[in-house]
Amino acid sequence: MSEILKSEQSASSVKHLELEATPSPAYLDSDELILNMGPQHPSTHGVLRVILKLDGEKVMGTECVIGYLHRGVEKIAEHRTYAMFNPYVDRMDYVAAVSNGLGYCEAVEKLLNIEAPPRAQHIRVILAELNRLASHMLWLGTHALDIGAITPLFYTFRDREEILKIFEKYCGARLTTHAFRIGGCLYETYEGFEDECRNFVKFVRPKIDEYETLLTTNRIWVERTKGVGYISGDDCKAMGVTGPVLRASGVKWDIRKAQPYSGYQNFDFDIPVGTNGDTYDRYLVRIAEMRQSLRIIEQAVEKLPEGPVMAKVPKVVKPAVGEVYHGIESPKGELGYFIVSDGSTQPYRIRVRPPSFVNLQALDMMVRGALVADVVAVIGTIDIVLGEVDR
Amino acid sequence: MTMKKLLRKVLLLDLLQGLSLTFRYQDPKEIYTEQYPLQRPEVAERYRGAPRLNVNPDTNETLCIACDLCALACPEHLIVVTSERNEKTRRKELTTFTYDLSRCMFCGLCEDACPTDALELTQDFELANYTREGAIWDRQTLEQGPQPTVYKK
Ligand code: SF4
């Protein structure tokens, strides 16, 4: 199966589908069928519309229509001060709001040439890793649900709740957290924060084993995911795909290791890589990543230094003329912010490089030649959030 | 295929493993669902919910000094503060304060900006309303806070 896919899926075969608005009579004679999937289809994880070109059950090609959730976040930034724009970034990838905020704050800090104090960096790492767990848990639950396994959803959401409780106690919101400020963190940790994190790690380790009991050897799961949605490492690189999808194809690239930020160089963790580049491997990589995140949280809590949580930041953030790019490893891949400053209090331009948007491009490569039911599995396995795709 | 693998497959061990896990969670102890509205969740102390304009508990005077900092800090520009200069004390005094909840994203920037802790986001989270106008709170509502119906068993 994967051999056929390989030959059909070289980068050159990715071309824009010429879809006609109204099929011509000649077109109707052919066996091919154009089918709309979404934008309200539950398994498209939001408002994604996929136009499928089908030959029977076989997918001949796809085209993604996006923009249903476009809110113009990048444009809004041009009319807000640097501090004011901070809450908006939470609303891009709303299941990983902490990572979004971390990337934005660090990018502005880079522009201002300041660095968050060590304690703030540790708190940031703890929260960002908790957020990675939360994001992967949500992904696992919904992805399994798409393929037909309903039970993991309840367990992952139950355990994610514990993370959201920590967020709520730390910064007062569960989803759109606005946890960090430019220059560090606004909030000191609350009483019992360290213990709660430690207990959480202890609590969730066996739970991840439970998810594996439910899925890893389950024959239905294996049948539905092994060999489905294959993509090679080279194709991933050609498309700019990052995150677990890239790593499952055997490319060992993680920005936390390659270009450490926020003190990730001080922690000991591995980058799980897959070999086959299929849906099953992406599942295994994410599960392994969850375990690594727990390791990082443990170390960060142990090493949590004393000190201030906020660097000295001018009251009015007014960076010098210049531009900066800063990328972090969000749960879904490389999340980058490119900020152009014209020396005023408002950014001249902010461009976000969202991992979901770039990874979604690989959908066509992954599903060509597969069956319709696999499209659902592949959309799930890329782990997209439409808020981030459309911004 | 080895004998062990074959046996596992024939005996449906992979599926039974999962099923046994599910059955372990049948214990009533494991019930996780909250019975809202009878059972109201306790939100954290730092929770950012409904806004409140604090008054001095002794004198019942507002703590707000009408400095307008909250309105300036808000990314959505949804707070409108008007004030009047008191000729006797030569100080600004708050006259009206409107807060458009329908546009608020509860980011907390206004709360951070307030120099006197007058504006505060509280633990009230039930903000549903029948009209759009009802989402625009005036000074009186802000000082009283929302009055949601509380259901009891
Ligand atoms: S919470 Fe945020 S959006 Fe709401 S009024 Fe305050 S600053 Fe504005």
Ligand code: SF4
């Ligand atoms: S910042 Fe505080 S004191 Fe100033 S106008 Fe707003 S609520 Fe009143």
